[in-house]
Amino acid sequence: MTATTRRFFGIFCLMMFASLLLCAAANSHWDRVPSKDHIRTNPLATHPESVPAGALVYKDHCAQCHRSDAMGDGRKKPALRSEHIRSATDGDLEWFLREGDLRHGMPSWSSLPEAQRWQLVSYLRSIQ
Ligand code: HEC
Incomplete structure (x- = not known):
């Protein structure tokens, strides 16, 4: 290996490593x-109607993909009872x-x- 090849190889490896870090x-x-x-x-967090209202919106718009038990399809459509959901703030969920x-x-x-998005956030919290 010439010095130039070695240098290019070194730079290449560094770039691969950097992009791996970025992806993670x-x-x-x-x-x-x-x-x-x-x-x-969530401005509706303490509203007693928020969870049942969110459940209805969920049934209409979300259950078709995430399933009525919110466990997803085990493939592309993720479960919504998960550590990842629990790790999100209310604001993260509403934004997403x-x-x-x-x-x-x-x-x-x-x-x-x-x-209705905040009601969904209330509902998601209630089923964790
Ligand atoms: C057409 C199918 C479909 C519908 C309908 C749908 N979703 Fe999703 N949802 C997905 C897919 C696919 C992903 C994964 C997207 C990704 O990885 O970026 C996802 C991801 C999510 C996530 C992030 C989960 C995570 O752990 O990263 C949340 C939260 C979510 N959906 C909530 C909802 C809610 C609430 C509704 C109803 C308002 C809804 N989804 C309707 C397909 C759907």
Whole structure:
């Protein structure tokens, strides 16, 4: 191996390592949440109607993919009773519902009234 080849190989390895690190860090949706959204708290958290209302919205819009028991399909559609959901703030969840991730098959729910997204957050919390 010449010195130049060795140098190129070294740089190549460094770049691979750096991109691996970046991929690992960008693994969770919650890492992409802007801080002003991340810190929001659920304004409906203490409303007694929030959980049953969220359950109805869930049944209408979410159960078809995430299943009525929220355990997902074991493949592309994730369970919504999970450590990953429990690790999210209220704001992270509301942001993700608003944004969706269409590239990976999760629609955006920005067309729902904001109150319904918070009801969904209440519902998701209640089933953990
Ligand atoms: C058309 C199928 C579909 C529907 C309908 C749907 N989802 Fe999803 N959802 C997905 C897929 C696929 C993912 C994984 C997306 C990804 O990995 O980026 C996902 C991801 C999520 C996540 C993130 C889970 C995690 O641990 O990362 C949450 C929270 C979520 N959905 C909640 C909901 C709620 C609440 C509704 C109803 C308003 C809903 N979804 C409706 C397909 C769907």
